[in-house]
Amino acid sequence: MSKRLPGRALPRWSRRKDARPDEITAAALALFVERGYAATRLEDIAARAGISKGTLYLYFANKEEIFKAVVREGLVSPLAEMRELAERYAGSSMELLRMLVEGWWARIGSTPLSGLPKLMIAEARNFPELARFYVDEVVEPGQRTIARIVERGIARGEFRRVEPQGAALLIAAPMLLVMLWRNSLACCARSSADIDPRTLIEAHLEWVRRSLEP
Amino acid sequence: MSKRLPGRALPRWSRRKDARPDEITAAALALFVERGYAATRLEDIAARAGISKGTLYLYFANKEEIFKAVVREGLVSPLAEMRELAERYAGSSMELLRMLVEGWWARIGSTPLSGLPKLMIAEARNFPELARFYVDEVVEPGQRTIARIVERGIARGEFRRVEPQGAALLIAAPMLLVMLWRNSLACCARSSADIDPRTLIEAHLEWVRRSLEP
Amino acid sequence: MSKRLPGRALPRWSRRKDARPDEITAAALALFVERGYAATRLEDIAARAGISKGTLYLYFANKEEIFKAVVREGLVSPLAEMRELAERYAGSSMELLRMLVEGWWARIGSTPLSGLPKLMIAEARNFPELARFYVDEVVEPGQRTIARIVERGIARGEFRRVEPQGAALLIAAPMLLVMLWRNSLACCARSSADIDPRTLIEAHLEWVRRSLEP
Amino acid sequence: MSKRLPGRALPRWSRRKDARPDEITAAALALFVERGYAATRLEDIAARAGISKGTLYLYFANKEEIFKAVVREGLVSPLAEMRELAERYAGSSMELLRMLVEGWWARIGSTPLSGLPKLMIAEARNFPELARFYVDEVVEPGQRTIARIVERGIARGEFRRVEPQGAALLIAAPMLLVMLWRNSLACCARSSADIDPRTLIEAHLEWVRRSLEP
DNA sequence: TATGAATGAGGATTCATTCAT
DNA sequence: GATGAATGAATCCTCATTCAT
Numbered sequence: 001m002s003k004r005l006p007g008r009a010l011p012r013w014s015r016r017k018d019a020r021p022d023e024i025t026a027a028a029l030a031l032f033v034e035r036g037y038a039a040t041r042l043e044d045i046a047a048r049a050g051i052s053k054g055t056l057y058l059y060f061a062n063k064e065e066i067f068k069a070v071v072r073e074g075l076v077s078p079l080a081e082m083r084e085l086a087e088r089y090a091g092s093s094m095e096l097l098r099m100l101v102e103g104w105w106a107r108i109g110s111t112p113l114s115g116l117p118k119l120m121i122a123e124a125r126n127f128p129e130l131a132r133f134y135v136d137e138v139v140e141p142g143q144r145t146i147a148r149i150v151e152r153g154i155a156r157g158e159f160r161r162v163e164p165q166g167a168a169l170l171i172a173a174p175m176l177l178v179m180l181w182r183n184s185l186a187c188c189a190r191s192s193a194d195i196d197p198r199t200l201i202e203a204h205l206e207w208v209r210r211s212l213e214p
Numbered sequence: 215m216s217k218r219l220p221g222r223a224l225p226r227w228s229r230r231k232d233a234r235p236d237e238i239t240a241a242a243l244a245l246f247v248e249r250g251y252a253a254t255r256l257e258d259i260a261a262r263a264g265i266s267k268g269t270l271y272l273y274f275a276n277k278e279e280i281f282k283a284v285v286r287e288g289l290v291s292p293l294a295e296m297r298e299l300a301e302r303y304a305g306s307s308m309e310l311l312r313m314l315v316e317g318w319w320a321r322i323g324s325t326p327l328s329g330l331p332k333l334m335i336a337e338a339r340n341f342p343e344l345a346r347f348y349v350d351e352v353v354e355p356g357q358r359t360i361a362r363i364v365e366r367g368i369a370r371g372e373f374r375r376v377e378p379q380g381a382a383l384l385i386a387a388p389m390l391l392v393m394l395w396r397n398s399l400a401c402c403a404r405s406s407a408d409i410d411p412r413t414l415i416e417a418h419l420e421w422v423r424r425s426l427e428p
Numbered sequence: 429m430s431k432r433l434p435g436r437a438l439p440r441w442s443r444r445k446d447a448r449p450d451e452i453t454a455a456a457l458a459l460f461v462e463r464g465y466a467a468t469r470l471e472d473i474a475a476r477a478g479i480s481k482g483t484l485y486l487y488f489a490n491k492e493e494i495f496k497a498v499v500r501e502g503l504v505s506p507l508a509e510m511r512e513l514a515e516r517y518a519g520s521s522m523e524l525l526r527m528l529v530e531g532w533w534a535r536i537g538s539t540p541l542s543g544l545p546k547l548m549i550a551e552a553r554n555f556p557e558l559a560r561f562y563v564d565e566v567v568e569p570g571q572r573t574i575a576r577i578v579e580r581g582i583a584r585g586e587f588r589r590v591e592p593q594g595a596a597l598l599i600a601a602p603m604l605l606v607m608l609w610r611n612s613l614a615c616c617a618r619s620s621a622d623i624d625p626r627t628l629i630e631a632h633l634e635w636v637r638r639s640l641e642p
Numbered sequence: 643m644s645k646r647l648p649g650r651a652l653p654r655w656s657r658r659k660d661a662r663p664d665e666i667t668a669a670a671l672a673l674f675v676e677r678g679y680a681a682t683r684l685e686d687i688a689a690r691a692g693i694s695k696g697t698l699y700l701y702f703a704n705k706e707e708i709f710k711a712v713v714r715e716g717l718v719s720p721l722a723e724m725r726e727l728a729e730r731y732a733g734s735s736m737e738l739l740r741m742l743v744e745g746w747w748a749r750i751g752s753t754p755l756s757g758l759p760k761l762m763i764a765e766a767r768n769f770p771e772l773a774r775f776y777v778d779e780v781v782e783p784g785q786r787t788i789a790r791i792v793e794r795g796i797a798r799g800e801f802r803r804v805e806p807q808g809a810a811l812l813i814a815a816p817m818l819l820v821m822l823w824r825n826s827l828a829c830c831a832r833s834s835a836d837i838d839p840r841t842l843i844e845a846h847l848e849w850v851r852r853s854l855e856p
Numbered sequence: 857t858a859t860g861a862a863t864g865a866g867g868a869t870t871c872a873t874t875c876a877t
Numbered sequence: 878g879a880t881g882a883a884t885g886a887a888t889c890c891t892c893a894t895t896c897a898t
Contacts, residue, residue, distance in 0.1 A: 485894075631804070
């Protein structure tokens with residue numbers, strides 16, 4: 001028969017209702033990216049979110065659900081915006097690619113969300129269902145969006161004839177790799193080896209231009 | 215009192231002396247890549263290597279040392295060979311790049327070693343010392359090798375003037391990404407989305423050629 | 429900032445003042461009997477009583493007090509009535525025993541209170557103080573009541589000379605066992621094995637008659 | 643990254659192989675009976691069995707399996723013996739009943755196994771599958787064994803015509819109740835209220851004799 | 857008075873590590 | 878050398894209890 005102790009409730013003024021789950025997933029994203037899923041203790045997530053261990057369970061059924069929420073919620077709005085942007089654009093296809101790459105960097109690459117790809121790559125095998133979701137909702141739509149721009153460019157005579165799927169991957173690869181790098185090995189590299197994303201983007205876009213020009 | 219059965223020893227004929235550690239790291243590599251460091255139990259590594267849990271400790275001080283050995287040993291010879299190849303080559307720089315990329319795929323990309331980059335990306339933050347080793351011994355030498363070929367091409371008038379560091383990254387990125395993909399999300403993707411490495415390599419080399427031609 | 433909704437109060441018309449504690453102990457009795465003390469969550473008791481978790485603490489200091497109240501309150505009136513009945517009766521001792529047994533079944537055995545003996549048997553060791561209360565207020569008075577009737581029967585020449593304490597136990601045992609059975613294993617037994625209490629009571633009273641006849 | 647510490651292995655001389663599981667279930671039986679299933683900590687079971695928490699998991703998958711083993715293993719041999727005894731007996735039916743009751747007390751009632759009925763009564767609702775097993779393997783066979791003796795007595799003209807199922811229950815009830823009592827409330831009762839099993843058995847057998855005589 | 861979000865001690869379970877055999 | 882039983886620190890999760898509203 002155990003004696004149970006207190007439960008000092010924190011003042012809640014000045015907290016928007018339901019900001020809580022977002023604060024938790026933000027904390028969880030940071031820690032999962034930093035340490036990986038298994039090495040992240042729920043207690044640490046709670047501490048970083050400014051709440052207690054038990055409070056997590058008011059919002060998420062268990063650690064796995066927190067993980068899923070981190071992945072799912074991180075992607076809903078940014079992705080939609082990117083796709084819309086691509087579909088509405090009227091200018092040249094190369095300009096569109098530039099906008100996409102730069103928008104991607106601004107909205108994801110330079111934010112904590114840039115940690116998601118690393119997270120999914122690390123845990124895909126342990127969360128196949130979630131990996132499937134990620135592939136279906138992020139990877140393939142993203143690839144298709146780029147591939148469509150390539151097709152558009154070819155159709156308009158702006159690009160030479162290339163296989164759009166492969167081109168999409170070649171276009172995305174450097175950006176993705178930088179995101180992975182910055183969320184993993186970057187901190188251990190000498191500063192001299194560090195990559196300046198702005199410079200890289202410029203160089204990359206020039207490569208793309210040359211590779212696609214008719 | 216009663217005679218205890220001696221440990222079931224594996225047959226050792228036909229086993230080169232000290233093949234044991236290599237068998238352990240091979241088993242560990244496969245499991246670390248599949249599940250991640252934390253989710254891999256020593257018992258599973260032992261089982262896959264055909265030995266007992268306790269025997270692991272005859273060859274490695276602890277789990278961390280197994281992990282380090284996996285990363286370190288996986289890279290010693292392949293890297294050296296690649297570098298040598300690059301330094302001895304006398305033909306055109308574009309041909310050299312092609313050889314390098316194809317050699318890389320043959321010696322690493324299509325073997326279990328292709329799992330190492332995923333592993334390091336996932337665990338870099340938890341093993342900074344090892345990450346440092348990886349950056350120093352793999353990433354930077356690799357980048358430098360490619361950059362040097364680019365410089366050689368520029369010097370010989372085969373390539374236009376580009377920033378060699380950035381070019382090296384752009385050259386390596388698609389290959390790396392395919393390795394990461396195949397060791398993580400690939401299994402969850404529809405087959406239609408799958409990438410054929412041979413085709414991709416060809417397309418990529420054509421991009422590189424166009425991007426670098428003067 | 430924002431107006432918080434006041435606690436959803438239950439309609440209170442038609443509720444006698446302080447019906448609340450009784451509703452709580454009724455809910456608690458049902459759940460304690462069904463699942464045992466430890467496996468019963470306060471949240472479930474609250475839900476069954478139609479109130480919130482916190483409200484429990486307006487009426488009871490803690491879980492233990494709820495448990496004690498369940499046991500204590502369940503027994504106050506029925507017991508007193510039984511004793512009174514026994515003391516006032518003027519007919520034959522065998523008739524009195526029959527009335528007692530049948531009254532017991534009507535007032536306790538066929539109501540939720542029949543779960544109390546199971547509860548006390550299960551938790552006696554964890555609540556010695558309460559067990560003591562139960563023994564003092566229920567078991568021993570009950571035994572004494574029956575023993576006194578036996579003594580009365582012997583004194584009046586209706587019964588043969590037997591040890592009254594032991595006789596009391598032999599008289600009570602089958603009834604008690606049926607109560608325990610119906611609150612525990614009965615639900616898992618094939619219907620064929622089920623015991624009809626009415627039939628059993630009749631058979632039992634016949635045994636008692638034969639066992640006690642001079 | 644956590645540091646794991648030792649594991650002092652205990653000397654194992656003088657321990658029969660596979661005595662371990664029995665020691666665990668013995669310890670578990672004692673504690674489950676004393677405190678109930680939920681209130682018993684695995685750590686306590688381990689301590690009482692003289693082993694560590696982790697060692698439990700070498701022999702049982704989880705707490706529930708320990709509980710099931712306690713119930714199942716406690717009953718295998720005693721039950722078989724009782725049934726055999728009953729089937730082989732050639733003397734009078736009343737003598738057979740006496741032997742059964744006394745044998746029951748000697749083999750179960752006066753041993754730690756006497757705690758099992760209390761345990762099952764307390765936890766039946768939480769372990770329906772196990773309760774079913776208990777009913778099928780213990781309660782019903784036990785009842786049938788007694789009922790058959792009653793039928794035998796009637797057939798041989800030793801007993802009057804009674805309903806055998808009901809008679810079986812009336813015969814078993816006092817013994818069972820004493821077992822429950824001794825494993826629950828007894829420790830809280832004044833010694834004066836305590837029941838001497840030997841005396842009770844004698845009195846009970848006399849009641850049975852009178853109740854059944856033609 | 858009534859609520860239910862928040863708390864954190866406690867317990868089941870896992871697994872790296874040790875060591876007697 | 879090789880084994881695997883034993884260990885116990887570490888972590889997820891539950892739920893009795895508190896208290897701001």
